[in-house]
Amino acid sequence: MDNPHVLIIEDDPSVCELLFSCLSKAGYRVSIAQSGEAGLSEIEEDPPEAMVLDLNLPGMNGLDVCRAMRRDPWMSRIPVLMLTGQAEEDDVVAGLEVGADDYMTKPFSPKLLTARVKSLLRRRSSNPIPAEGTTSPGDLPESLMVKTLGRCELRVGNRSLSWTEEFSPAQRQLMAMLVGASSGKVSQEEVQASLWPDSTSTRARSSFDSLLSRVRRTLDQALVPFDSKKYLTVKRGYLCLENSLIDAHEFRRLIRKATLQVAGGELWPAEITFSSAFSLWRGTFVPGDFGSDAAIVFQDELEQLYLDSSQTFARLLAQNERYQEAAKLLRDALRYEPTNDGVVRLLHSLCLAQESPGKASQVIKQYSEALARENFPAQDIEEALQDFPKAKPDQGWLNHD
Secondary structure, three states, X not given: OOOOEEEEEOOOXXXXXXXXXXXXXOOOEEEEEOOHHHHHHHHHHXXXXXXXXXXXXXXXXHHHHHHHHHHOOOHXXXXXXXXXXXXXXXXXXXXXXXXXXXXXXXXXXXXXXXXXXXXXXXXXXOOOOOOOOOOOOOOOOOOEEEEOEXXXXXXXXXXXXXXXXXXXXXXXXXXXXXXXOOOOEEEHHHHHHHXXXXXXXXXXXXXXXXXXXXXXXXXXXXXXXXXXXXXXXXEOOEEEEOOEEEHHHHHHHHHHHHHHHHHOOOHHHHHHHHHHHHOOOOOOEHXXXXXXXXXXXXXXXXXXXXXXXXXXXXXXXXXXXXXXXXXXXXXXXXXXXXXXXXXXXXXXXXXXXXXXXXXXXXXXXXXXXXXXXXXXOHHHHHHHOOOOOOOOOOOOXXXXX
């Protein structure tokens, strides 16, 4: 959510790895599809701000993908950098004719490719969506980025609003209810019952209309030019947050996708997906502190998901002997739950794998102190520390409990 999303559609794993590395280092959120069909599905599921598209793909090739995108009014706005392994003039012309915005031939300079992607994104941002009345039926408003992990911020284009600071307590609670709902919508009855439980239905409805009006006015004034009615809508008794991307929802979606990839043995794509998910995590789900029951539940769900997925991602990194990265991931997770037994034991094993018995002992000591702070009985602490492993797992990190 913080950084532009770049989608790579490329079937060669070595090229994917190079592209992912150079674009991630440049600060972009990167996702990968290894076929044209998968790429088009990814665009609908997680729209990118720019694409790097290989010409020679199995099945639906790059030209077919580009043609399909340019026929769709919404997809047609996504800038495309075409990659080809051939330097013939005909390939370049074919790519440009079907709507590619730029091209590069393989092998390519990572530095130059990153500069080309940056140029495409700059060109896109300077060519905003046409004003109302001039758009085609398939056009949508510019996405509203809703940041909730570690901070609360609304961003559209280069304009932003901190809703922790600019919204009143009631406005924050209303937004917390919206972003805490998995569907991004909440019934008016639920809002009214939560915020004005002692009011009559008529009075509660009047209060709801007034609160929504104030939220819209705040957004319109802070994010000029902005039309809040395209984002905060009321439909059939539901208040809806539309044309928006919520970082917490995206984090959950990516973690679930990565977990399925691991289960299916797609380890390298899973690592890419986990990396994209963890790039969104800047801290806990802040709206859980704003008085909404749904947001509190969602906050707990996200923190548990973060702790569980930290272990899966760490095992995936350890499988490739990237022990330091895995250990850092787990130490970050322990900030949220210092007594998480699974995280502690895995971190201890990683220290042994790095042949650092001193660090492993320190992990156990810190775990014991954390348990004591939580008022665990001395006997329980002693039992918890007895069966720590003495060596790194010998069955592989992903198969070891």
